[in-house]
């Protein structure tokens with residue numbers, strides 16, 4: 001694995017790419033990751049994907065809740081959807097903070 005020292009893009013391959021797909025930096029801006037760094041990335045990949053999927057699910061709950069509040073069938077419904085939306089926003093922010101923490105520790 002290789003990391004672009006300009007933008008942080010991680011490339012999987014035996015050699016650095018000719019050009020960084022994200023920022024356009026030349027291949028000499030890439031540094032080869034150590035085995036330890038590669039292990040961290042490999043071990044955390046699936047968990048980071050799960051956190052991102054959790055964020056998407058929370059977005060669905062937020063949209064669903066907003067529709068339920070807009071329909072406004074009765075106060076019990078509105079209260080339930082309001083709580084669901086609030087909890088989904090909290091869970092989404094927790095998952096995002098977790099991903100940010102992982103990236104900060106080299107767990108991309």
Ligand SMILES: [Zn+2]
Pocket residue numbers: 004005006007008009020021022023024025
């Ligand atoms: Zn780059």
